[in-house]
Amino acid sequence: MSPHATTTEAVAPALEVRGVSKFFPGVQALRNVDFTLRAGEVHALVGENGAGKSTFIKILPGALPKDAGIMRVFGQAYEPRSPWDALRAGISAIYQEFNLVPYLTVAENLFLGREPRRAGGLVDWRRLNAMARDVLMRLGMPLNPRAYVANLSVAGQQMVEIARALSVGARILLMDEPSAALTEHDLERLFEQVRRLRSQGVSVIYISHRLAEIFTIADRATVLRDGEVVGTRDVAGLQEMDLVRMMVGRQVETGSLAGGAPGQEPLLQVEGVSSGGMVHDCTFEVRAGEIAGIGGLVGSGRTELARAIFGAAPRTGRVVVAGKVLPPGSPRAAIRAGLGLLPEDRKLQGLLLRMLVRENITLANVGAVACYGFISARRERAAARPLIADLDIRPPETDRAVMYLSGGNQQKVVLARWLFTRSQVLILDEPTRGIDVGAKAEVHMLMRRLTDQGAALLVISSELPELLKVSDRILVMREGSIVGVLAREEATEEKVMALATGAVLP
Amino acid sequence: MQRSPKRLLTLMYSRDQSTSRTAAWLYALPNFFFRYGIVAGFVLLCLYFGTFTEEHRFVTRDNFINVANQIAINMILASGMTFVIIAAGIDLSVGAVLALCGVVGSMAMVELGRTGLSGELTAALGMAAGIGLGAVCGLFSGSLVAVPRLPAFIATLGMMMMARGLAFVVCGGRPVSPLPQAFTAIGQSPHRLVPIPVYIMTAVVFLAHLVLRHHTFGRYVYAVGGNEEAARLSGLPVRRIVISVYALSGALSGLGGMILASKLGSADPKSGLMYELDAIAAVVLGGTSLMGGRGTVLGTLIGALIIGVLNNGLSLMKVDQYWQYVLKGLVIIGAVLLDRLKRE
Incomplete structure (x- = not known):
């Protein structure tokens, strides 16, 4: 330990990241990121879609190599080459997609690959279940070690993931959107769990789009934007709008692609459309010559809404295209009526x-x-x-x-x-994802040309500048519902983000 | 005159004349396969049998016609199988459906013969019955694949067992005969140079190729097999297309069953055993991907020819029947292995 270390800083931070960068062809995903995780704190990581969070949390557990920078775990140099190295250093990540074997029991999942054995190599079931009960008890998790993971709720499966991470000795836990699939009640239990971990000295990196959660659970928050750290703040005394401003912060692109006045005739009418628990009672219309944008965070139900309208996913509610009512569940009928869908994943x-x-x-x-x-x-x-x-x-x-x-x-x-x-009405789901800047501008021009010829466009985009540039009107979605509509003149990045995250406008 | 295939190969394919003959041969063979794929394999096989069969009996007009006649039924089944596999499915029921249709079609002819109908009309109605029943079997298994989305393997495995069982049930396990002379004349035509089944096969291959490469239906089959979600989101009637390919495969199995009955002069519920595997082998040898979305009928034709030539040539060389199976298995694995290496 450094001789200059004094009093409060005597304890090395759980994780120290200095100058980490990561390039992908055409993008710098992370630029010179500094990040400090104190021992025993819950540290929120926030940022818009594409700010670099995903890259960062893949680099930490060694799932992606970094291009530059250093990392230290409890003062020790940390150079993970694989998730295995991360585990040994005490870092464990819990992603949105769980890594559990559904048709094995909780106990088997907890000790997968390191089951206690009896002479002859047979699994010692009694000890396995006893060990699992111990781990679960210590963490205060009301789970039956003999239950099949497939029969657990999402929250239960998440607990198994957490328990497994801790039972292999994790002291730093990365949680990527742990609340995404949880109900209100389960969320409370998750918070309890996280607080209990903190009291046991575990450090948690908590990623969430929902600002309210961060104010409930986190001690500090670090904001990423365009691959750079904007700043780290103590959550106590912070306002939601401060965070939103840090997340958006960039200069708003001046370019705007306003078209002529849209016609009066609604080409696409969506009335009370709901779909599979992901979309709730959405109503709006798009007129000829108009580009309507849909904003919102990943997972807010935008793609599901588009697919429900098009008939690619089941739906209830009414969809009318150019005066024709569409039957649900039939892309064929939708196409005949003049609707087209540019899907989110063009290859798949x-x-x-x-x-x-x-x-x-x-x-x-x-x-x-x-x-x-x-x-x-x-x-x-x-x-x-x-x-x-x-x-x-x-x-x-x-x-x-x-x-x-x-x-x-x-x-x-x-x-x-x-x-x-x-097609007279086009739904474009992330039309410029993964394409370069030049092609992006061309696609934007093309969209405007289509509306000038009388088409109606519904555009989904995770990029706020793009959304603001092309849309005549922006519908903002949160948790499956349209929570606000902003006209071109009044729309700003801050307003869209505030609506999308549920922050309270001052 | 020197006819060694080694010599032919070194002359034709070695790039580097300075290497020793053996080394050049070793080098040329895989290289040749890589560049010309399965067609090259076929040519090599013919060269080999042409050279090594007794009195070069392989390379006679009559033997070529014989091979064509022998592969006719397999090729007809394999044409349907090509559609199914391009649509990312599989049809294990073709052999059993062939037996069922042969039996039912033949029984229909026996019954109709008693009513005093003319032989030609009886034959036509019986064949229609066999082919129609095949289509119905295909509709059934196709519907199971398309609507409740059963795996094609399971749906057609079940169909295979049901069809085989029904074939025995309807005829009480005994071969059905006698069949009208107008019908058996199709398969047994001693004074014709080219037997009628070869013409039927040619017509089936031609039509299948035409539909697959030039008709909207064929385009849809590739689309559904290549990317079902994209096909659905482009408004294609995916279910109808899937059901149709199985119905087509079933109808062609029915046709195969009728041709077989006509050749043998009777319909046997035990016929068509393992025919599905020969058909799948021909399709796969022809470069069609089991993942769907890729393949051609003409490729399948080459595949069927390879299997036919192997059967014929090895028999002419008096290779033991059991060893023939071993060799055929090796050829199929080797060919697909090379094809994969070539792609990577």
């Missing part, structure tokens, strides 16, 4: 990667280039060419497999499909 949900550009463009309307069902490759090429030129798809070839195109160009191919189908 949008494209036939092995098939050609022209085949992907005509997919939703092959009949237009076929005669008695026989497709004319010549007519198909002729149909694809103007769209490829118009959207500037590169390379401008009709007969290239889509898998060889860049992300931006792939996205344009999906757009071209709906242009070819002449």
Whole structure:
């Protein structure tokens, strides 16, 4: 230990991160991040989508290598090469997706791979269950060691994860959105659990989008923005709006893509739509010539709303497109009525990667280039060419497999499909995710051009600047409901974030 | 005249003339496979049998026609199987459905023959019954795959057992005969140069290729097999497409069953054992991915030809029947292994 260390700082912090950076092709995900986790504190990590939280919490337990910087755990240099190194250093991460084996019992999951053995290598079941009972008792968890994990509630499974982390000797716990799937009641129990851990000297990094939680449970909060640490504050005495301002903080992009006045005729009417517990009673309309944006945090039900409207997910409530009522559960009927969906994950949900550009463009309307069902490759090429030129798809070839195109160009191919189908109403779910800046601007221009020609667009985006730039109106969602509507003139990043996180506006 | 395939290969394919002959051969063989894939394998196989069969009996007109006749039924089943596998499914029931349809179609002919109907009409109605029943079997298993989303493996395994059982039940376990002469003439045509089953196979392959590569239905089959979610979100009638491919496979099994009955002059509930595996082998040898979304009927044709040529050539060389199985297994594994290496 350093001889200069004095009094209160004599105890080394649980975790010290200095100058950590991480590059991905085209993005700097983390830039020179400094972060200190004191022993026995609950430290919240907050930031917008894409601020670098996910990258950070993958680097800590060694799931991702860092490019620069140093880390120390209780004063010892810490260079994790694998999650195994992290475990040995006492760091354990609990992600939103649990790593449990559903058809094994709680006890088996707790001691998976390190079961107590009897002579001959057989598992000593009695000792296994006794050990599990001990661990659960010490943590105050009311779980039966013999219960199957598959039969536990989400909260119960989370407890098993926590118990396992601690039983392997974790002293630093990373919790990624632990509250995301919990009910109000379970949330209280989670808080109790976290407080109990803190009192036992465990340090917790707590990630959540919900600001209210942070004020309930955290001692300090660190805000990340665009891969950099904006600052660390004591939670006591802090206002919610201070945090929101730190999260958003950047200069607002001046560019705005206002269109002409939208028409009066509503092209898309959504009335009381609910879907699978993720979307509750959403009502709004989008008029011809209008771009309506949907803002909200990841998991707020935006994608689920889009899929419910399109018929890709079950729904209750009414959807009317250009005067036609859509039956639920039928994308086919939705497309016939003039609706198109650019899905969130273009590779998994949008494209036939092995098939050609022209085949992907005509997919939703092959009949237009076929005669008695026989497709004319010549007519198909002729149909694809103007769209490829118009959207500037590169390379401008009709007969290239889509898998060889860049992300931006792939996205344009999906757009071209709906242009070819002449859809009047388009739902674009994260239309510019993962595509470069130039292509992004092109997609934005294209969206405006479509509305100028009388289309109606519903755009989901996690990027606030994009949302503010393209939308004539922003619907903000939180926990499955539309909690606010902001017109272009009044919308600011702060207002959208406040609505999305449930912060109280001063 | 030197006919050693080693020599042929070194002359044709070695890039580096300075290497020793053996080394060049070792180098050329996998390289050749890599570049030309399964077609190359087929050509090599024919060269081998052409060279080493007694009096080069393999390379005679009659033997080629014989091979074509022998693969006809497998190729007809494999055409349907190609559709199913491209749609990311599998159909284990084709052999049993073939037996059931052969038996039922033949029984229909026996019954109709008693009413004094003309032989041609009886044959036509009986064949229609067999093919129709096959389509119904396919509709059934296809519906189970499409609607309650049973795994294709399970749905068609169940169909296989039911069809096999029913084949025995309907005829009481005894072969069905006699069949009208107008019907048996299809499979038994001693004074024809090319037997009718070969023409039927050719027509099936042609139509299957046409539909798969040039018709909207074929396009949809690739789309559903390649990315079902994208197909659904593009408004394709995914369920209808899935059911249709199984119905098609079933109908072609029915056709195969009728051809087999016609060839043998009677319908046997024990027929068609393991035919599904030959059909799947042909499809896989032809480069169709079991993951779906990729493959061609012409590839399957090459696959069926390889299996046919292996059966024929090894028999001509008097290789023991049991060893033939071992060799066929090795060829299938080797071919798909090479195909995978080539892709990586």
